Amino acid sequence: MSVDIVNADCSADLLTRVEAALASNTPLRIRGGGSKGFYGRAVDGAPIDTRGHRGVVSYDPSELVVSVRAGTPLADLEAVLADAGQQLACEPPHFGAGATVGGMVAAGLSGPRRPWVGAVRDFVLGCRVITGQAKHLRFGGEVMKNVAGYDLSRLMAGSLGCLGLLTEVSLKVLPLPRASASLRIAMTPATALAKFAEWGQQPLPISAACHEGEALNLRLEGGEGSVQAARERLGGEELDAGFWRELREHRLAFFADPRPLWRLSVPVHAALLDLPGDQLIDWGGAQRWLKSDAPAERIRAIATDAGGHAACFTAGMVDSPLQPLPAGLLRYHRQLKAALDPKGVFNPGRMYAEL
Amino acid sequence: MNLLYDERLDGPLTKTDRQTLLAEMRAAVPDLEILHAEEDLRPFECDGLSAYRAVPLLVVLPARIEQAAAVLRLCHARRVPVVARGAGTGLSGGALPLEQGVLLVMARFNRILELNPAGRCARVQPGVRNLAISQAAAPYGLYYAPDPSSQIACTIGGNVAENAGGVHCLKYGLTVHNLLKLEVLTIEGEPLTLGADALDAPGFDLMALFTGSEGMLGIVTEVTVKLLPTPRVARVLMASFDSVDKAGRAVGDIIAAGIIPGGLEMMDQLAIRAAEEFIHAGYPVEAEAILLCELDGVESDVQEDIARVRAVLERAGATEVSLARDEAERARFWAGRKNAFPAVGRMSPDYYCMDGTIPRRHLPRVLKGTAELAEKYGLQVANVFHAGDGNMHPLILFDANQPGELERAEALGGEILELCVAVGGTITGEHGVGREKINQMCTQFNPDEIGCFHAVKAAFDAEGLLNPGKNIPTLNRCADYGALRVHGGKLPFSELERF
Numbered sequence: 001m002s003v004d005i006v007n008a009d010c011s012a013d014l015l016t017r018v019e020a021a022l023a024s025n026t027p028l029r030i031r032g033g034g035s036k037g038f039y040g041r042a043v044d045g046a047p048i049d050t051r052g053h054r055g056v057v058s059y060d061p062s063e064l065v066v067s068v069r070a071g072t073p074l075a076d077l078e079a080v081l082a083d084a085g086q087q088l089a090c091e092p093p094h095f096g097a098g099a100t101v102g103g104m105v106a107a108g109l110s111g112p113r114r115p116w117v118g119a120v121r122d123f124v125l126g127c128r129v130i131t132g133q134a135k136h137l138r139f140g141g142e143v144m145k146n147v148a149g150y151d152l153s154r155l156m157a158g159s160l161g162c163l164g165l166l167t168e169v170s171l172k173v174l175p176l177p178r179a180s181a182s183l184r185i186a187m188t189p190a191t192a193l194a195k196f197a198e199w200g201q202q203p204l205p206i207s208a209a210c211h212e213g214e215a216l217n218l219r220l221e222g223g224e225g226s227v228q229a230a231r232e233r234l235g236g237e238e239l240d241a242g243f244w245r246e247l248r249e250h251r252l253a254f255f256a257d258p259r260p261l262w263r264l265s266v267p268v269h270a271a272l273l274d275l276p277g278d279q280l281i282d283w284g285g286a287q288r289w290l291k292s293d294a295p296a297e298r299i300r301a302i303a304t305d306a307g308g309h310a311a312c313f314t315a316g317m318v319d320s321p322l323q324p325l326p327a328g329l330l331r332y333h334r335q336l337k338a339a340l341d342p343k344g345v346f347n348p349g350r351m352y353a354e355l
Numbered sequence: 356m357n358l359l360y361d362e363r364l365d366g367p368l369t370k371t372d373r374q375t376l377l378a379e380m381r382a383a384v385p386d387l388e389i390l391h392a393e394e395d396l397r398p399f400e401c402d403g404l405s406a407y408r409a410v411p412l413l414v415v416l417p418a419r420i421e422q423a424a425a426v427l428r429l430c431h432a433r434r435v436p437v438v439a440r441g442a443g444t445g446l447s448g449g450a451l452p453l454e455q456g457v458l459l460v461m462a463r464f465n466r467i468l469e470l471n472p473a474g475r476c477a478r479v480q481p482g483v484r485n486l487a488i489s490q491a492a493a494p495y496g497l498y499y500a501p502d503p504s505s506q507i508a509c510t511i512g513g514n515v516a517e518n519a520g521g522v523h524c525l526k527y528g529l530t531v532h533n534l535l536k537l538e539v540l541t542i543e544g545e546p547l548t549l550g551a552d553a554l555d556a557p558g559f560d561l562m563a564l565f566t567g568s569e570g571m572l573g574i575v576t577e578v579t580v581k582l583l584p585t586p587r588v589a590r591v592l593m594a595s596f597d598s599v600d601k602a603g604r605a606v607g608d609i610i611a612a613g614i615i616p617g618g619l620e621m622m623d624q625l626a627i628r629a630a631e632e633f634i635h636a637g638y639p640v641e642a643e644a645i646l647l648c649e650l651d652g653v654e655s656d657v658q659e660d661i662a663r664v665r666a667v668l669e670r671a672g673a674t675e676v677s678l679a680r681d682e683a684e685r686a687r688f689w690a691g692r693k694n695a696f697p698a699v700g701r702m703s704p705d706y707y708c709m710d711g712t713i714p715r716r717h718l719p720r721v722l723k724g725t726a727e728l729a730e731k732y733g734l735q736v737a738n739v740f741h742a743g744d745g746n747m748h749p750l751i752l753f754d755a756n757q758p759g760e761l762e763r764a765e766a767l768g769g770e771i772l773e774l775c776v777a778v779g780g781t782i783t784g785e786h787g788v789g790r791e792k793i794n795q796m797c798t799q800f801n802p803d804e805i806g807c808f809h810a811v812k813a814a815f816d817a818e819g820l821l822n823p824g825k826n827i828p829t830l831n832r833c834a835d836y837g838a839l840r841v842h843g844g845k846l847p848f849s850e851l852e853r854f
Contacts, residue, residue: 062611144744145784154563175613197473225655267552269474308553323557339810
């Protein structure tokens with residue numbers, strides 16, 4: 001490995017901290033780089049920092065698998081992969097310089113490429129986790145296919161640290177595309193949605209599709225031939241590829257609006273939504289960002305009517321930033337939480353007040 | 356070792372009188388088709404793992420979801436175990452009935468409810484066959500990617516329960532990667548929606564947890580699958596090698612070159628010969644191993660990839676590389692691979708298919724180890740497998756009519772799986788644990804991990820009524836299995852009480 005990153009195994013310390021927390025019934029607030037602290041509810045608990053536990057445990061590019069400690073800076077992992085011509089294809093947002101791999105998996109947020117290659121969840125092959133019984137356990141593995149036992153490692157993705165303390169993850173990685181092109185075509189949002197639906201049924205090498213302001217932005221990735229052919233067919237003007245990073249990190253002008261930010265996750269074919277504020281369409285229609293002062297109930301009703309859900313991405317605006325669950329589902333969430341974290345020490349209330 | 360449910364090891368089950376339950380079922384669920392006569396129950400006594408059979412108490416074939424919910428409510432109230440079944444093609448005994456249990460057959464739910472080309476998804480009932488989805492989507496230029504070899508017959512509900520794979524997983528993922536939403540019933544008959552029509556749903560990812568849970572957490576009543584645009588072209592290269600080692604290394608070289616083939620399959624000499632005799636696919640019978648590499652996508656990219664893969668294969672020492680000239684030859688190349696199991700079946704009265712998955716770099720080591728183990732047990736093993744994702748399918752040849760051969764084949768299979776675990780792999784890549792690999796679970800997971808699985812199960816099914824005895828072994832079973840396999844004087848699970 002030619003990229004130099006820090007390696008340190010602090011799992012014993014983390015385990016000791018969890019043991020102590022269990023013994024004294026002290027809730028823990030799990031943190032890595034703190035870059036996604038805005039997401040979910042605030043946790044009242046003693047901070048436990050994963051960043052000492054870092055580094056790549058194993059990486060063989062020809063296996064397309066990397067195993068990495070949870071406290072590893074996401075930027076370090078990306079540098080290691082890029083050095084071998086590979087990437088985390090789900091393009092996770094950092095939302096800050098210190099973002100860690102554990103935070104990426106726990107938050108489960110994915111970037112512009114998500115509809116075409118899958119979410120963070122889809123790239124998790126295995127994990128190690130400290131449980132509510134103070135045991136350091138391993139689920140899943142380092143192979144592409146594994147159906148032994150329940151899939152607890154994919155369950156950890158997006159669980160916001162409420163089911164245990166992630167210490168290590170094994171992720172599927174993919175080669176960087178051989179060719180890439182980004183383009184911009186002026187059109188209305190409604191036309192863009194119609195185009196997304198049309199193109200989605202064709203084998204085009206689209207890897208990102210967003211409508212922002214007055215124009216549709218597209219990224220093409222694949223072999224030289226297919227990218228060039230699609231570029232010629234679709235027309236438009238060239239777009240700086242840095243746009244996708246700015247979109248992923250919420251650094252476009254749209255996101256500077258002082259109103260609260262909402263994320264609406266809706267079916268990819270949902271029509272243009274009449275939203276109370278400014279919107280940006282990403283994921284080929286499946287993700288709509290909204291800047292709005294409207295009440296949560298109104299925004300959620302629109303998302304639900306469209307077949308989706310809404311989450312508030314601005315901290316402290318609503319009591320339940322994540323869309324509340326139906327009663328039946330919530331009951332099983334509570335039972336699952338109680339099964340894996342019976343004393344409720346891991347990030348209590350981060351996802352929902354009841355968990 | 357007999358793998359039928361053993362209350363001593365797998366836990367006690369409620370004793371239920373067939374006639375009493377039949378009367379209650381008839382009263383509680385009007386119009387429900389119920390099989391109860393011995394001759395009607397017999398066809399349901401096993402799934403694709405036909406070495407193990409058990410006649411269920413009753414077979415119920417609901418035609419409406421409310422009937423399935425009512426069956427579950429009654430069984431929950433009476434503490435009667437429920438085993439769900441789709442087409443019964445599973446290879447690990449996941450749908451093996453229980454003598455004290457009801458077999459809930461979901462095959463009647465065979466309607467495609469909605470096909471949405473703009474949304475690139477299909478909403479289907481659980482008894483819809485895997486291939487039927489792709490056939491229905493074909494007029495729109497779309498298809499459903501996961502393609503287990505049983506796809507003509509197997510149902511999508513079963514695919515979800517097993518997290519089924521196929522030959523295209525490396526590029527297109529498993530069942531879990533191709534789902535949007537599940538409707539399920541809990542053992543209490545309570546409906547839950549997992550996942551969403553959107554790409555994600557709030558809360559824990561219970562859809563991922565339920566996928567591959569082998570009918571132990573809930574019963575799937577509806578599935579919304581993702582559909583993909585059908586690739587414009589698919590071409591297949593066949594490479595011959597004079598050693599299995601070289602073929603194994605070539606697999607890693609292709610991936611290292613930055614190419615993700617649509618399919619990358621390997622067969623060893625025994626499998627090649629069997630397939631060639633059966634199908635006449637044009638395989639080189641003198642080769643020690645062949646690789647089939649399918650490249651799919653847009654024409655220009657596929658052309659580029661063919662040139663790259665050909666160069667990699669030649670550098671890796673392939674004695675011959677040939678590109679299927681046309682669709683007919685491509686179909687023939689694949690026919691040999693897809694019929695490899697029945698082809699091997701012609702060579703031997705019985706065969707036993709394993710499903711371990713390993714990190715690819717260990718392919719040569721595991722193939723060598725498998726050959727040595729086969730020699731030790733005096734049995735032949737043919738290797739046909741998904742090389743691209745390290746998913747091995749050693750086929751153990753045996754004759755069940757020869758006393759002791761089945762037991763020897765199972766013991767050999769068990770050791771092969773333990774070898775897979777030893778190199779960092781898993782006992783099952785796509786067939787599931789079911790009943791077949793219940794003991795090997797004790798090798799792959801420690802008692803605390805198994806305890807965690809039981810806790811998850813209890814969160815959804817506190818009384819353990821859904822498919823008991825499958826997928827997750829009891830710690831008693833692991834202790835008993837460990838007692839048979841004492842290594843170096845040290846007993847695994849030594850903290851457990853002994854019987």
